[in-house]
């Protein structure tokens with residue numbers, strides 16, 4: 001067992017929240033970031049402008065920890081952007097917490113990024129060889145150097161031209177003293193939505209943050225679109241063509257990352273997960289007494305499985321909401337090694353029953369093994385594991401931190417071997433067809449971690465600390481996978 005690591009789910013990437021035109025931007029951004037906390041728990045930052053002065057605050061930890069006790073009058077201004085971070089590239093240290101703020105010859109720029117740039121190392125080396133100094137080890141900083149590059153700085157459409165140099169997954173928020181900008185990569189990997197609060201504009205990674213700040217959803221930022229919001233209102237420009245049927249929206253956002261109350265890529269997340277559960281019941285039926293979810297991400301799919309199969313749903317696991325992702329169990333005695341501190345089993349519900357357990361994914365398999373074993377200990381007679389996504393076989397290069405390919409259970413084992421490993425009586429995964437079935441345009445989704453179909457060439461040897469150590473060189477290495 002992984003000593004004390006409680007959950008082997010893929011780790012979220014980052015969350016963005018920006019606002020233009022409210023009397024006090026910082027407290028609103030705080031609320032927006034709080035709603036996006038599930039997208040990154042390592043660090044948080046806010047940058048605001050009052051039209052003259054730019055102020056910022058950032059730190060390591062949860063949003064509530066970073067901004068605890070901070071008087072909002074230290075962050076004055078009506079324009080601002082904020083970021084919650086999980087480090088998909090670059091180490092977890094405060095210099096890497098975003099938004100990045102830099103002073104160029106033409107003024108201050110603040111940048112916040114969600115995603116992963118696959119040509120960052122090549123661009124970084126190019127600028128370093130020309131004498132540029134990088135402040136961070138994140139891939140996001142290359143955009144700052146592109147913006148400062150005279151080749152782009154002196155031309156009209158500078159931001160769009162700079163964005164056009166980037167390859168990979170990105171949703172960006174940018175801010176100058178008097179302007180907010182939002183952009184999404186041409187393949188639309190990560191979500192980004194626009195909302196309104198009265199006469200003010202809000203941009204957020206997920207619509208749950210719009211709702212919780214009192215904003216009304218207006219529309220998504222389109223793939224390949226740069227939205228500029230200033231005193232003249234909202235202006236839309238395109239910096240790249242995006243072709244329907246050739247997008248690469250991350251399906252894992254819908255499977256696991258996004259909150260169920262968000263609308264992502266045009267669909268409500270809860271509704272899609274409900275459909276996954278129903279499809280799972282069709283693809284992998286079983287005689288059982290109850291359906292239970294692994295909370296929280298398995299809840300909607302378990303409900304779908306229950307509705308379709310007619311097997312009643314119950315609460316078999318109770319989650320401790322105060323256990324964060326980075327909680328490490330203290331080293332105690334051997335008896336505590338198998339204890340699941342995040343989820344506790346309700347033996348009154350499962351004892352003597354044939355139980356269907358629904359979860360969203362299996363990564364290493366060690367967590368599923370622990371869950372099955374705790375159900376067995378609580379008296380479950382049969383345990384049938386159902387997973388509302390296909391087997392995760394490949395790593396992600398577009399901003400999600402999975403285990404390495406060697407660690408992925410399904411990359412190393414067949415389904416029956418995984419079933420034996422986790423100790424379940426049966427195991428069924430959703431098919432790739434089922435995964436894409438809720439969407440009208442199936443060709444608009446990335447499924448690379450399930451299928452290996454990377455729509456942008458990637459180097460499998462890269463890791464999240466590549467820019468830290470100087471070993472990463474996506475742009476220069478031979479392409480090993482990819483359809484473009």
Ligand code: SF4
Nearest residue numbers: 250252396446448449
């Ligand atoms: S590889 Fe998987 S996690 Fe990564 S962008 Fe594609 S669907 Fe999302």
